[in-house]
Amino acid sequence: MKATRTSLQAAMVLLPVLLGGCEAASSMAGAGLSDPKLMKSINDAYEARDNCLAANVHLADAYSANAQSLAANVAASCQTQTDVLNALSNPHGDPRITSAIQKDSSFRAMGYVLKARGQG
Numbered sequence: 471m472k473a474t475r476t477s478l479q480a481a482m483v484l485l486p487v488l489l490g491g492c493e494a495a496s497s498m499a500g501a502g503l504s505d506p507k508l509m510k511s512i513n514d515a516y517e518a519r520d521n522c523l524a525a526n527v528h529l530a531d532a533y534s535a536n537a538q539s540l541a542a543n544v545a546a547s548c549q550t551q552t553d554v555l556n557a558l559s560n561p562h563g564d565p566r567i568t569s570a571i572q573k574d575s576s577f578r579a580m581g582y583v584l585k586a587r588g589q590g
Contacts, residue, residue, distance in 0.1 A: 508558070515555040520578060522548035527582045537587070541580040548575065 526547045560567040
């Protein structure tokens with residue numbers, strides 16, 4: 471029962487972050503990003519960021535640390551990859567897109583933490 475409640479609480483906390491990520495995707499489409507080379511670069515940047523997040527969740531830490539603080543540390547350790555992703559997909563520096571990309575990184579970091587704990 472306690473694990474279910476914790477999972478439900480985490481889902482409720484992360485729901486706005488997930489919706490923010492959707493906003494970023496629709497903003498990118500609305501910006502007319504249809505250049506195939508640019509889209510490949512953006513997809514590669516997403517992959518590099520996600521690979522970094524996955525690589526920085528250490529199983530020993532996954533059980534000993536608070537999930538939110540561990541996810542924040544994981545996201546911070548991949549800030550360089552997140553910055554590259556932001557630069558490619560947000561060339562005009564729209565703060566809403568920057569915020570959505572940061573939230574998406576935090577959301578994905580939490581997903582990797584929960585997965586490492588066997589909860590995701």
